[in-house]
Amino acid sequence: MLFEQIFSGPVLRFVRALAWLCVLTITVLSLLPGDERPHTGLSGRFEHAMAYAGTGFLFWFGYSGPRDRALFWIGLAIASGVFEILQNFIPGRSPSILxxxxxxxxxxxxxxxxxxxxxxLSRGEGS
Incomplete structure (x- = not known):
C-alpha cells in the first residue's frame, strides 16, 4: 500500500501534469518546421521512442484504471500517426510510417x- 500512498494527492497531480506537458511538447516538436526543431544529436527515431516512452511511463503511473490506460495508449498511438501525416504539410519535415x-x-x-x-515495488511491499 506504500505505492498508493506515494502516488496520491499532490504527487499524482504532478505526475499527471508532467504527462500532459509531455503530450504538449511532443505535439509542438512534431509540428515545427524542420529548421526550427531542436535536435539532440541522437537519431530521430531514438528521439521518438524516448519521448513516447517517457510519456507512456508517466500516463501509466498517473492514471491507474485499465480503461484510462488503454485509452491513453490508443490516443497516443493514433496521435503519432496523425503527426506524421501532418508533416506532409510542414516545410522541412517528411512523414515516415517507421x-x-x-x-x-x-x-x-x-x-x-x-x-x-x-x-x-508491490513485491517489495509484501516482504
Whole structure:
C-alpha cells in the first residue's frame, strides 16, 4: 500500500501534469518546421521512442484504471500517426510510417516499464 500512498494527492497531480506537458511538447516538436526543431544529436527515431516512452511511463503511473490506460495508449498511438501525416504539410519535415511505429513502440515500452516497476515495488511491499 506504500505505492498508493506515494502516488496520491499532490504527487499524482504532478505526475499527471508532467504527462500532459509531455503530450504538449511532443505535439509542438512534431509540428515545427524542420529548421526550427531542436535536435539532440541522437537519431530521430531514438528521439521518438524516448519521448513516447517517457510519456507512456508517466500516463501509466498517473492514471491507474485499465480503461484510462488503454485509452491513453490508443490516443497516443493514433496521435503519432496523425503527426506524421501532418508533416506532409510542414516545410522541412517528411512523414515516415517507421517514425510512427517507433513512437508507438516507445509508448508501449514506457507502459511496460511502468507496469514492471509497479510489480517490483508491490513485491517489495509484501516482504
Amino acid at each position: 517514425d510512427a511505429l517507433t513512437s508507438t513502440l516507445g509508448l508501449t515500452f514506457g507502459f511496460m516499464a511502468a507496469a514492471l516497476l509497479r510489480w517490483g
